[in-house]
Amino acid sequence: MSYRLGCGIVRVVINMRLKGIRRFHYARDLEEALSLLSAYGGRGAVLAGGLDLARSARADLEGLIDISGLGLSYVRAEGGGLRIGATTTLTDLLESRPAREYLGGFLGEVLRQVAAPPLRNQATFGGAVVSAHPWADIPTVLVALGAEVSFQDEAGRHKGLLEELWEKPFRHIFKGAVLTEVILPPWDGAFAFAKLTRSAYDIALLNCACGLGIQDGRISWARVALGATPRRGRRLPWLEDLLVGKEPGPGLWAEVKELVPEKVEVGTDRRASGDWRRAVAGPLLTRCLARAARKVTGGNL
Amino acid sequence: MKIYLELNGKQRYEEVAPGESLLSLLRRLGMKSVKQGCATGDCGACTVLLDGRAVRACTVFAPQVRGRRVTTLEGLGDVDDPHPLQEAFVEAGAVQCGFCTPGMIMVAYELLSRNDNPTPEEVREAISGNLCRCTGYVKIVDAILLAAKWKREGKWR
Numbered sequence: 001m002s003y004r005l006g007c008g009i010v011r012v013v014i015n016m017r018l019k020g021i022r023r024f025h026y027a028r029d030l031e032e033a034l035s036l037l038s039a040y041g042g043r044g045a046v047l048a049g050g051l052d053l054a055r056s057a058r059a060d061l062e063g064l065i066d067i068s069g070l071g072l073s074y075v076r077a078e079g080g081g082l083r084i085g086a087t088t089t090l091t092d093l094l095e096s097r098p099a100r101e102y103l104g105g106f107l108g109e110v111l112r113q114v115a116a117p118p119l120r121n122q123a124t125f126g127g128a129v130v131s132a133h134p135w136a137d138i139p140t141v142l143v144a145l146g147a148e149v150s151f152q153d154e155a156g157r158h159k160g161l162l163e164e165l166w167e168k169p170f171r172h173i174f175k176g177a178v179l180t181e182v183i184l185p186p187w188d189g190a191f192a193f194a195k196l197t198r199s200a201y202d203i204a205l206l207n208c209a210c211g212l213g214i215q216d217g218r219i220s221w222a223r224v225a226l227g228a229t230p231r232r233g234r235r236l237p238w239l240e241d242l243l244v245g246k247e248p249g250p251g252l253w254a255e256v257k258e259l260v261p262e263k264v265e266v267g268t269d270r271r272a273s274g275d276w277r278r279a280v281a282g283p284l285l286t287r288c289l290a291r292a293a294r295k296v297t298g299g300n301l
Numbered sequence: 302m303k304i305y306l307e308l309n310g311k312q313r314y315e316e317v318a319p320g321e322s323l324l325s326l327l328r329r330l331g332m333k334s335v336k337q338g339c340a341t342g343d344c345g346a347c348t349v350l351l352d353g354r355a356v357r358a359c360t361v362f363a364p365q366v367r368g369r370r371v372t373t374l375e376g377l378g379d380v381d382d383p384h385p386l387q388e389a390f391v392e393a394g395a396v397q398c399g400f401c402t403p404g405m406i407m408v409a410y411e412l413l414s415r416n417d418n419p420t421p422e423e424v425r426e427a428i429s430g431n432l433c434r435c436t437g438y439v440k441i442v443d444a445i446l447l448a449a450k451w452k453r454e455g456k457w458r
Contacts, residue, residue, distance in 0.1 A: 018320050019320070020320075021318075021319045021320025022319060022320075023319050024302065024319035024320075024362065024364040026364075026367070047362070047365075050360065050361060050362050050365055051342065051360050053362075054322065054342070054359070054360040054361065054362060055341050055342060055360060063319075064319065064320070064362065064364075066364070066365060068365070091354065112426075115430070116345070116429050116430020116431075117355065117408070117411075117412075117426070117427055117429075117430065118345065118348055118354075118355040118356050118357055118408060118430055119342060119357070119360075119430060121351075121354040121355055121356050122356045122357070122360065122361065201429050201430050
């Protein structure tokens with residue numbers, strides 16, 4: 001080993017939190033990535049952007065498997081919905097034409113509020129799904145949108161609703177599986193996103209995504225998810241049921257605002273108290289609902 | 302392991318450790334403009350361009366840049382031949398301690414390479430993840446807008 005390399009390794013110990021990494025692999029295809037994952041038996045991790053891994057402190061990891069060369073960076077429009085390859089960066093998604101056209105540019109509205117541009121250049125959409133931090137904005141949005149994911153393990157290909165996958169021990173699942181695609185369904189209506197935070201760069205103290213369809217002046221369907229509660233984004237079925245069949249407008253929003261503190265499940269973490277979250281959830285949700293309703297009606301509300 | 306990369310326009314073949322950060326590699330190669338601040342991707346002091354996109358060198362594993370183009374501030378200009386962005390930072394008084402300046406300039410370079418007429422709001426969004434503890438950001442925004450004006454006037458080389 002050269003002196004120069006020796007210096008490098010000393011610096012690695014100083015700079016990196018992942019101190020146990022011994023091998024870095026460039027997977028040539030999905031099968032190779034899965035085979036490597038299996039061989040590491042939980043001590044290997046897949047990366048594309050690598051952002052979360054580089055910030056983590058997983059002392060157990062010995063091998064990194066780079067899947068950025070597997071052709072999983074794409075955004076395709078299909079039947080009014082979107083198919084997003086797992087290694088697509090947030091910036092590439094934000095700038096892609098299909099994403100700009102999906103739901104009137106809703107994804108752009110969300111992603112411009114997620115992290116700083118250099119982090120969006122590195123972070124991948126699949127990484128956001130697999131990491132699924134409780135405070136993150138993207139999981140809340142994907143739950144509201146009814147996103148599905150495709151992933152592959154050694155047993156074969158799987159597809160499922162993200163909302164259901166996140167209720168399972170999904171981190172364990174992805175120790176032996178590779179996420180390949182996120183599928184966003186078409187919706188005849190509009191979605192809006194809102195979060196409470198000091199800036200886009202800060203972690204949300206509370207976030208929400210709302211989708212509404214309106215027919216003959218009444219709400220025909222509703223999708224509402226609240227996240228960073230401090231738990232990961234979840235739908236609010238009681239609120240969705242309440243909204244359907246009602247006439248959107250200030251009267252309905254006032255009714256929602258009154259009910260939210262009593263019905264919403266929030267808690268305390270080091271960022272905010274449960275009492276504070278309970279107090280602000282109503283205004284945040286109604287602001288988001290009103291924005292979605294205005295989008296559907298073209299501002300006539 | 303050995304990787305090939307293009308660093309500031311020059312082809313390099315370098316030995317890297319599998320878990321080494323790009324920040325560590327670049328500092329080792331003498332790119333001292335790339336500062337270690339937080340080492341968690343939060344402060345922006347180590348921002349470099351990877352295939353023309355600004356990224357945090359502390360959150361990129363060195364093996365990830367195999368076959369890719371890395372640009373640091375040293376690749377834009379130096380004391381003898383500063384880049385117009387560097388000149389704009391001096392002209393606008395946007396440098397105090399200077400620790401954040403290389404990262405700010407790399408982020409600004411990416412912004413102006415895509416949009417040479419940004420609004421102040423767009424500049425603020427671009428630098429939103431780069432922390433400066435001295436200037437209060439106003440003069441940094443002024444400097445980037447000045448560099449954009451120079452670019453529109455054809456004063457960039």
